[in-house]
Amino acid sequence: MKVLVVGNGGREHALAWKLLQSKQIEQVICVPGNGGTATMSSCRNLLLAVDDFEGISQFAKQEGISLVVVGPEVPLARGISDYLQNSDLRVFGPSKAGAQIEASKTWAKTLMQEAKIPTAHATVFTQATAAKSYVKEHGAPIVVKADGLAAGKGVTVAQTVDEAIAAIEAIFEGQFGSAGNFVVIEECLKGQEVSVLALTDGLTIRPLLPAQDHKRIGEGDTGENTGGMGAYAPAPIATPELMERVQKDVLEKAITALRNREIDYRGVLYAGLMITPDGNFKVLEFNCRFGDPETQVILPLLETPLEELLLACVEQRLAAMPPITWKPGAAATVVAASGGYPGVYENGMVITGIPEAEASGAIVFHAGTKLEGQQLLTNGGRVLNVTGTGENFEQALAQAYAGIERIHFEGIYYRRDIGHRVKAFRNG
Template sequence: MKVLVVGNGGREHALAWKLLQSKQIEQVVCVPGNGGTASMAGCQNLPLAVDDFAGISKFALENGISLVVVGPEVPLAKGITDYLQAKGLMVFGPVKAGAQIEASKAWAKALMQEAGIPTAKAAVFTEAAAAKSYVKAQGAPIVVKADGLAAGKGVIVAETVEQAHSAIDAIFQGQFGSAGEFVVVEECLIGQEVSVLALTDGLTIRPLLPAQDHKRIGEGDTGENTGGMGAYAPAPIATPELMARVQQEVLERAIATLKSKGIDYRGVLYAGLMISPDGDFKVLEFNCRFGDPETQVILPLLETPLEELILACVQQRLGEMPPIAWKPGAAATVVAAAGGYPGGYAKGQVITGTEQATTDNVTVFHAGTKLNEQNQIVTDGGRVLNITGIGSNFEEAIAQAYVGIQSIDFEGMYYRRDIGHRVLRKAEV
């Protein structure tokens, strides 16, 4: 079968890479793809925008595409699934109504409250003065969120009331575009974040391995928030006992409530959790797609063929599938970013060493890259590469990733040198 993957990041490279491991997959087409997908056997790039629904539909229908897998949240929020389904195409990814769970933090918060899902206390505002009054009454630290999609950067953890007021002003003044029409102000939760990505056909929901991302740009989890600077899986803090509770109290309640609203949600439901020091948890947010860079550590450990799981979701027979099978061991990925990210950064820097970095235990997933006219891989985004290592334990997996990144070079390259510090510290105790 032929599969079309929508997106151009490390997540989409990982999806294409995993799909092509199956004998059932004849070809993967990435729209628009990146330098890594352009260079991968069995894969081709199609230079269309992710929201060019008519162009994607035309290509898929004319070229015998059996399945469309949507990576990023923006086309899902704009209704790509609804559009392509109306053309008779099979799509993995929720419809527009379901994608609201990520596209509007206010809508998602209301759904969590209706479903009885444990989450932080919050209030929603449409003008700055009321939001600032609420912050002053609540005190700091406190969390200020732009309501809509902001590429993972619309969340500000304010340590003081003044910082919160500045964040409110920035959001309402358009720093995050249309994402700032509403502001969500939320209590600040303390603990460790864990990403639980689950597959669902709208009736049954099954979690993948829990992963832990590293959001901050600086070592020691300092500095600005990013789209994610590295990740590892399976996250030990998400114990089997905790995952059983997440299944019942979060995933199943969310799907049941979506269904009660008439939303047929098929795709990935991704719960971002905060696990407190006493081992309890609350949901910080929901996303409507595979996480990035979590996907780059989850898929290398997946034993069950990915397309079988995706088709079971699309065809609403996930409940008939055997348990998801996993390879033993651990995976870790380190993001090589452009200098200046998450602020301004240069593009077009020549990248060397990706082939030398690739071994049986190291895979280089391209994110912000492209092939230039000289057939060179060059930088084309803030997060440029994901170097993923696998091993029998976290120490091995993390070491493999860092050995791999030593072979890679481009001007201004930056990466955190402490990815996995929590699991490594725990192993040393």
């Protein structure tokens, strides 16, 4: 079978890489793909935009595509699944109505409150003056969120009132486009964040391995938020007992609430959780797609063929599937970013050392790269994800860092403390 993967990041490279491990997959086409997917065996890029629904549909029908897998949230929020399904194509990814769970934080918060899913207390504002008054009254720390999609950068965990007010002003001044029509101000929860990605066919929902990422640009979890600077799985803080509670109190309640709204949700439901020091949890947010960089550590540990799980979701027969099986051990990934990210950075830097990194045992997933002739160049803020696996976290992290140390491009930046929480957890 042929599979079309929509997107051009590390997540999409990891999806294509995993799909091609199956004997059932003849070819993967990535739209538009990146420098890594351009050079993988049995994989090719198609230079269409992710929101060119008509072009993607026409190509998929002409090429006999068996399954379309949508990576990013933006085309999902714009209705790519609805469009392609109307063209009689099988699509893994929720409808536009379902994607609201990520595209609108106010919509998601209302759904959580109605479903009695544990979540942080929040208030929604449509005017900056009222939002600022609320912050001055309640003080800091406090969380300020742009309502809509903001590429993972629309959330400010403000440690001072002045920082919160600056975040409110940035949102209402249009820094995040239409995501700034509303501001959500939320209580600041303390603890550790965990990403629980689950596959669902709208009736049954099954979690994947819990992962933990590092959102801040700086070591020690300091500095600005990013799309993610590294991750590892399975996150030990998400114990089997806690995951049972997440299944019952978050995942199943969410799918029931979506059905009650007559939304047929088939795809990934990704719950971002805060695990509090007392062992309880609250949902910070939901996402409607595979996480990035969490996917790059979950898929290397997956034993069940990925296409079997995705097709079971699309065909609404997930309940009949055997339990998902996993390789023992752990995986960790470190993100190599362009100098200046998440602010201003330059593209077009020559990348070297990837063959040497892969020879050391690491898996290199491309994110912001492009191939020009025989040269691989940087083409984004987050450039590469260097993933290691092993019998334990120490081995996985050592392999990832041994790999990334072999890679070079002008301005390369990566955090050298990925996994510091898991080390503290294991030692404490």
